[in-house]
Amino acid sequence: MPPKIVDRESRRRQIAAAAMSLFSESGFEATSMNQVARAAGIGKGTIYEYFRSKDELIAASIQIWVGEMMEGIGSAVGGVVHPEERLRTFVQASVQAFMADDSTMKTAVAVFQTVLSNIESPTFSEGIQDAFEGIWSTIVDIIMEGNTEGVFHIRDESEAERIAINLAAFLDGIFLHHLITGKRFDLLEQVNHYMEYLLETHMKRGK
Amino acid sequence: MPPKIVDRESRRRQIAAAAMSLFSESGFEATSMNQVARAAGIGKGTIYEYFRSKDELIAASIQIWVGEMMEGIGSAVGGVVHPEERLRTFVQASVQAFMADDSTMKTAVAVFQTVLSNIESPTFSEGIQDAFEGIWSTIVDIIMEGNTEGVFHIRDESEAERIAINLAAFLDGIFLHHLITGKRFDLLEQVNHYMEYLLETHMKRGK
DNA sequence: ACATTGACCGACCGGTCGGTCAAAATAATA
DNA sequence: TATTATTTTGACCGACCGGTCGGTCAATGT
Numbered sequence: 479m480p481p482k483i484v485d486r487e488s489r490r491r492q493i494a495a496a497a498m499s500l501f502s503e504s505g506f507e508a509t510s511m512n513q514v515a516r517a518a519g520i521g522k523g524t525i526y527e528y529f530r531s532k533d534e535l536i537a538a539s540i541q542i543w544v545g546e547m548m549e550g551i552g553s554a555v556g557g558v559v560h561p562e563e564r565l566r567t568f569v570q571a572s573v574q575a576f577m578a579d580d581s582t583m584k585t586a587v588a589v590f591q592t593v594l595s596n597i598e599s600p601t602f603s604e605g606i607q608d609a610f611e612g613i614w615s616t617i618v619d620i621i622m623e624g625n626t627e628g629v630f631h632i633r634d635e636s637e638a639e640r641i642a643i644n645l646a647a648f649l650d651g652i653f654l655h656h657l658i659t660g661k662r663f664d665l666l667e668q669v670n671h672y673m674e675y676l677l678e679t680h681m682k683r684g685k
Numbered sequence: 686m687p688p689k690i691v692d693r694e695s696r697r698r699q700i701a702a703a704a705m706s707l708f709s710e711s712g713f714e715a716t717s718m719n720q721v722a723r724a725a726g727i728g729k730g731t732i733y734e735y736f737r738s739k740d741e742l743i744a745a746s747i748q749i750w751v752g753e754m755m756e757g758i759g760s761a762v763g764g765v766v767h768p769e770e771r772l773r774t775f776v777q778a779s780v781q782a783f784m785a786d787d788s789t790m791k792t793a794v795a796v797f798q799t800v801l802s803n804i805e806s807p808t809f810s811e812g813i814q815d816a817f818e819g820i821w822s823t824i825v826d827i828i829m830e831g832n833t834e835g836v837f838h839i840r841d842e843s844e845a846e847r848i849a850i851n852l853a854a855f856l857d858g859i860f861l862h863h864l865i866t867g868k869r870f871d872l873l874e875q876v877n878h879y880m881e882y883l884l885e886t887h888m889k890r891g892k
Numbered sequence: 893a894c895a896t897t898g899a900c901c902g903a904c905c906g907g908t909c910g911g912t913c914a915a916a917a918t919a920a921t922a
Numbered sequence: 923t924a925t926t927a928t929t930t931t932g933a934c935c936g937a938c939c940g941g942t943c944g945g946t947c948a949a950t951g952t
Contacts, residue, residue, distance in 0.1 A: 512940095522940095523902070527898095532941085640878050659814060662817075678886070729910090
């Protein structure tokens with residue numbers, strides 16, 4: 479009976495992907511549904527077959543983007559066994575992911591802004607909340623694992639959490655400032671500087 | 686000869702101030718020139734006597750807002766003499782300024798976003814660049830002063846600069862994450878955690 | 893061959909926006 | 923008060939927006 483069966487989920491992803499590349503360049507508000515349609519190679523009306531509204535399209539795009547971002551970093555860390563090396567790899571992968579192209583960073587900021595503007599709306603904030611929990615717990619896991627292996631020396635898990643929250647915040651902050659100030663400082667140098675005394679002091683690395 | 690003398694500069698400030706209070710609540714894009722006119726108690730056309738476009742109004746508003754922000758923090762630090770206390774005061778004043786109300790933080794993020802979206806346009810980015818230089822040099826000054834007084838122990842000025850850049854980035858990052866995650870962690874605790882090992886290690890405080 | 897389906901489309905709608913401009917208001921001069 | 927230069931104004935405009943909807947069409951079942 480169905481003259482043409484369409485995998486609705488993969489179609490959603492396809493449209494959201496096309497949309498995201500526009501969002502990354504011009505932001506969410508500034509991108510019109512007409513542009514999205516053209517970029518996706520479909521009619522505008524078709525978008526509304528798969529998304530109730532522009533907001534829903536934005537939310538879905540964000541979720542997919544965040545997921546891919548985390549997947550990339552996760553797979554980079556996956557292969558490394560030594561805790562310190564894992565932590566360094568995690569940071570390096572984050573730096574590379576964000577600095578790969580400016581548009582990635584701009585997208586991240588746009589996402590921040592959109593989530594903040596809709597901080598009351600669960601549609602937007604839920605996915606982001608999960609993302610943060612994921613990032614934090616990834617770092618905490620690395621630290622605690624290093625702790626039991628005797629590589630790090632942390633008092634307790636809540637201390638590891640504090641370190642994780644600060645590390646994640648620092649990374650976002652330094653990325654943001656690097657872009658805003660027109661790359662007026664050496665990003666890698668600053669990140670290494672942070673890592674240096676994170677490892678040397680709190681974790682009493684080596685001896 | 687002029688039948689009506691108008692202090693153009695103060696008029697600009699007055700309009701920009703009225704505009705900024707709206708921008709803080711709803712963001713730049715979402716605020717219409719009609720709303721700005723009503724809030725400023727003037728006709729819409731009058732705005733265009735003092736600003737060429739909405740973009741110029743936004744840029745001017747941002748510049749004034751940033752200026753007031755820095756002035757506030759600067760005056761808080763001004764009275765303190767002991768270097769370590771000055772640094773703590775600087776951080777505390779920043780926290781208070783941002784956490785005073787959510788709208789301040791949302792405004793800051795909106796400013797970031799706007800500047801990033803117009804990173805090529807000098808109209809927007811110039812003022813922000815100066816603001817960052819100001820913040821960095823404020824921190825560097827505190828550190829270097831503490832150095833000559835023997836309270837801090839820093840290798841050289843470039844080391845102080847690295848510390849300043851990282852501190853500023855961390856503060857913005859932690860503010861941002863605190864808001865986005867729905868205040869899922871204790872902001873003050875995290876900031877103190879950072880300050881603790883900033884003072885205890887790099888600066889080899891006390892003994 | 894032909895009926896049925898649903899994916900797809902783009903013209904169209906109500907509404908909003910930034911920006912303009914002719915006219916009104918204002919105030920110093922004579 | 924009449925004149926004149928300047929400032930202020932809000933009605934108005936065209937462009938554009940998100941979203942809708944009647945209709946088209948290719949693919950399938952019979």
